[in-house]
């Protein structure tokens with residue numbers, strides 16, 4: 001679905017490279033492939049072994065960078081970031097990578113995820129005299145590294161990571177080293193690849209395909225990788241815990257051509273559609289998916305049910321950026337601008353409308369109405385994930401509990417509110433089966449907390465949602 005109008009917003013994307021003469025350019029293309037993970041800011045930091053060079057700005061990657069900037073981004077190693085932020089967490093100073101200059105060991109950090117104990121750590125740091133320059137939780141990591149008292153930077157990073165809790169897929173660049181780490185639960189994805197002799201790291205493997213890199217493996221939960229001219233060195237900073245990779249990455253966030261933890265996203269979504277058809281069968285004439293992220297699940301539903309898949313909804317690809325829309329009314333107009341029902345397909349038909357998720361429900365209602373106005377005789381809504389009843393503290397803006405329709409209404413009440421003829425969701429067991437399958441949950445376990453309320457890490461009373469998002 002269209003994230004910015006649905007109320008379910010992507011988090012961030014990171015990309016890094018070590019040992020490539022066009023490091024900044026490759027990072028630019030890598031970030032371009034990750035643009036769906038954040039559209040509000042982008043930045044790249046490079047190292048020429050003597051100093052770090054930064055360019056960042058607010059906007060899409062191609063708005064932030066022009067050709068001239070690459071002449072200043074010298075060096076054969078880089079980290080980059082695309083960012084989504086809520087209003088409270090916006091602003092140039094929060095755009096990553098964050099760069100901290102010092103006489104010895106300057107460092108730049110790019111972070112995907114959200115720390116659940118950032119608020120408490122910030123209070124401690126401020127009490128000890130630290131002056132924080134951003135409202136981002138990522139800055140906490142830099143201060144903890146600098147204050148650790150460890151001589152070796154690797155040890156300082158391990159010390160900092162032992163204090164932070166929550167979700168983080170991190171890249172840290174100094175003049176002479178690149179560090180890569182994933183939180184002990186592996187909440188956010190991060191993959192390692194090779195581009196010729198260079199090492200590359202990306203939130204999603206789709207950026208490897210775009211840059212010509214080859215996938216090597218996942219960065220493991222609790223792993224710290226150090227890359228330098230001496231090569232790649234790996235170690236653990238945390239004992240092995242059961243993995244809790246965000247299931248919404250499979251449901252909605254990641255690109256269908258990406259592989260997460262060895263599983264193709266499109267194939268996983270098709271399985272969700274198939275299981276949904278088995279769990280919630282319905283008699284109908286056509287199946288249609290809400291573009292783009294629901295199309296794979298709709299194809300799976302069609303294959304399992306035998307009901308033909310049709311393009312009953314199309315997306316207008318040429319509308320401008322409309323995510324800065326404060327009011328509900330404007331959001332709803334945004335839906336109209338971006339989606340159209342295809343009258344020639346749905347008129348006189350009983351339609352199964354497959355969507356990946358429902359957050360507030362206003363978008364679903366609008367699309368159901370759109371299909372009926374185009375002549376659909378019945379609209380049966382099938383959601384390829386369980387009802388979202390709890391907020392996410394790990395970097396996904398799923399809205400607060402009071403805004404989540406499934407947290408406040410029964411399924412029948414929701415059906416009435418969105419004006420559908422029937423409404424069903426994929427079960428939590430069905431979702432888990434589609435993603436984890438026969439794999440071991442130690443290595444392939446998923447986070448389902450927004451559906452179940454069982455968070456895989458501690459949540460603190462002062463864990464905050466918007467301002468400290470990645």
Ligand code: SF4
Nearest residue numbers: 246247392447449450
């Ligand atoms: S709570 Fe939901 S959105 Fe957040 S990490 Fe877990 S599965 Fe993903």
